[in-house]
Amino acid sequence: xxxxxxxxxxxxxxxxxLDKVDLTLYRRLEALEPGVRVCMACGSCxxxxxxxPWSGMxxxxxxxxxxxxxxxxxxxxxxxxxxxxxxxxPRGINTRHLILSLCRIYEKV
Amino acid sequence: MIYQGxxxxxxxxxxxxxxxxxxxxxxxxxxxxxxxxxxxFLEICRDLLGHDIYESPHHTTCGGIAYHSDTIPQExxxxxxxxxxxxxxxxxxxxxxxxxxxxxxxxxxxLETWREYPELEARIRENxxxxxxxxxxxxxxxxxxxxLVHKFRAEIGERAVHRLVDVRTGEPLRIVEHIGCHYSxxxxxxxxxxxxxxxxxxxxxxSWGGEVIDYPERRHCCGxxxxxxxxxxxxxxxxxxxxxxFESMEPYHPDAIITNCPGxxxxxxxxQYVISEQTGKTYGRGGYGIPVLTYEELAGxxxxxxxxxxxxxxxxxxxxxxLDKMGVDYDPDAKYLGLNxxxxxxxxxPTVLKCC
Numbered sequence: 001x002x003x004x005x006x007x008x009x010x011x012x013x014x015x016x017x018l019d020k021v022d023l024t025l026y027r028r029l030e031a032l033e034p035g036v037r038v039c040m041a042c043g044s045c046x047x048x049x050x051x052x053p054w055s056g057m058x059x060x061x062x063x064x065x066x067x068x069x070x071x072x073x074x075x076x077x078x079x080x081x082x083x084x085x086x087x088x089x090p091r092g093i094n095t096r097h098l099i100l101s102l103c104r105i106y107e108k109v
Numbered sequence: 110m111i112y113q114g115x116x117x118x119x120x121x122x123x124x125x126x127x128x129x130x131x132x133x134x135x136x137x138x139x140x141x142x143x144x145x146x147x148x149x150f151l152e153i154c155r156d157l158l159g160h161d162i163y164e165s166p167h168h169t170t171c172g173g174i175a176y177h178s179d180t181i182p183q184e185x186x187x188x189x190x191x192x193x194x195x196x197x198x199x200x201x202x203x204x205x206x207x208x209x210x211x212x213x214x215x216x217x218x219x220l221e222t223w224r225e226y227p228e229l230e231a232r233i234r235e236n237x238x239x240x241x242x243x244x245x246x247x248x249x250x251x252x253x254x255x256x257l258v259h260k261f262r263a264e265i266g267e268r269a270v271h272r273l274v275d276v277r278t279g280e281p282l283r284i285v286e287h288i289g290c291h292y293s294x295x296x297x298x299x300x301x302x303x304x305x306x307x308x309x310x311x312x313x314x315x316s317w318g319g320e321v322i323d324y325p326e327r328r329h330c331c332g333x334x335x336x337x338x339x340x341x342x343x344x345x346x347x348x349x350x351x352x353x354x355f356e357s358m359e360p361y362h363p364d365a366i367i368t369n370c371p372g373x374x375x376x377x378x379x380x381q382y383v384i385s386e387q388t389g390k391t392y393g394r395g396g397y398g399i400p401v402l403t404y405e406e407l408a409g410x411x412x413x414x415x416x417x418x419x420x421x422x423x424x425x426x427x428x429x430x431x432l433d434k435m436g437v438d439y440d441p442d443a444k445y446l447g448l449n450x451x452x453x454x455x456x457x458x459p460t461v462l463k464c465c
Contacts, residue, residue, distance in 0.1 A: 003386040003387045003388075003389070003460075004386045004387075004460075006344070006383060006386075006387070007341060007344075008341065008342070008343075008344040008345040008348065009345050009348075009387060010345065010348055010349050010352050010384070010387055010388065011345055011346070011349040013349070013352065013353045013356065015325075015326065015353055015356075015357070
């Protein structure tokens with residue numbers, strides 16, 4: 001709509017409406033790696049990630065963003081698939097397989 | 110009585126306040142934005158209900174607005190506040206009630222700072238003495254004016270001429286309550302109900318027959334945020350905050366919004382016009398906005414005061430839909446007649462937001 005120019009405008013809201021988010025990607029990941037369901041978002045994977053400090057890669061954020069219907073494609077390309085996150089996961093989630101499965105969904109491999 | 114469990118936790122967030130002996134200090138900006146509010150606080154609590162509330166013509170701003178805008182250091186605000194305490198002491202009062210939420214936060218922050226750093230209090234006492242030859246006692250009780258209206262809500266309810274009920278359907282009006290951030294987000298124990306469950310306004314609404322709406326962004330800031338609004342380049346943050354709140358409350362179809370802060374009613378009211386011009390969207394029924402009232406204005410309507418005497422014609426969003434629901438009689442032709450029936454002229458009309 002062409003309105004009055006006030007010299008400032010509205011920014012897009014960052015609020016997450018859980019009733020309305022698109023969980024298609026998350027459901028596809030669940031089918032490939034059911035371990036994602038037991039994640040408790042402790043962040044051990046993120047704290048041990050070799051790529052994290054310089055690339056912003058975070059498995060915890062990847063899962064959280066998928067649960068909120070957000071895109072995670074850019075973050076995936078930072079993962080080196082070293083598997084350190086799998087070694088420290090207290091829930092025993094195969095996070096390396098989780099990332100690899102997501103890459104398949106995004107057709108990055 | 111010995112409280113246990115949740116009852117004990119809740120009792121920590123209650124406020125025991127005396128009914129009388131209050132020294133009242135006004136807000137710097139409310140008289141421009143909502144000129145009837147402070148007048149009707151005194152009219153209702155002092156003149157109608159007969160409580161002892163005193164106002165001195167010598168009091169000034171508390172300095173909170175400049176402090177939060179980073180234009181004065183806290184020591185300056187402290188000396189201004191010390192002078193207010195001196196006026197209270199000279200008038201023979203021991204309790205201080207503020208009209209403004211930021212003043213309430215400012216006074217609370219200063220008293221807490223002095224409790225932690227007594228040497229700073231001694232320095233401010235010295236500054237005040239050198240500047241004005243005044244001395245002061247700290248208040249025994251500090252309250253916001255909405256705390257007192259909350260305390261007197263049952264007395265107001267007993268005298269109610271109109272209740273917060275839709276006279277056409279008999280259903281309670283659906284009210285959004287919005288608490289100013291400086292009320293209890295800084296010092297949760299100083300507000301009724303704390304920061305998570307402040308009930309100072311919801312208590313009034315329920316006492317007067319309305320229904321409080323619980324919506325996802327209920328505790329979100331109104332968007333004022335001082336630097337967000339005062340710097341024009343940042344105003345997009347301010348209006349975006351307000352927009353987020355309106356988008357969140359819209360599905361619950363509120364009949365009105367009630368607030369207890371000087372900035373909140375202003376921004377929730379005026380930004381509805383800006384959002385309507387920018388997006389073409391309005392949040393009330395039939396192209397109207399959602400009326401935004403201060404708690405004094407709402408108490409005034411409940412008690413049967415004339416809406417134009419309360420200053421409701423100075424709102425951006427038309428209040429007539431709410432008046433019709435409550436069954437309040439009003440003269441549309443008298444809307445823009447000021448004191449002595451002098452015509453105060455009509456405002457320009459928005460292109461989208463419907464106004465009466």
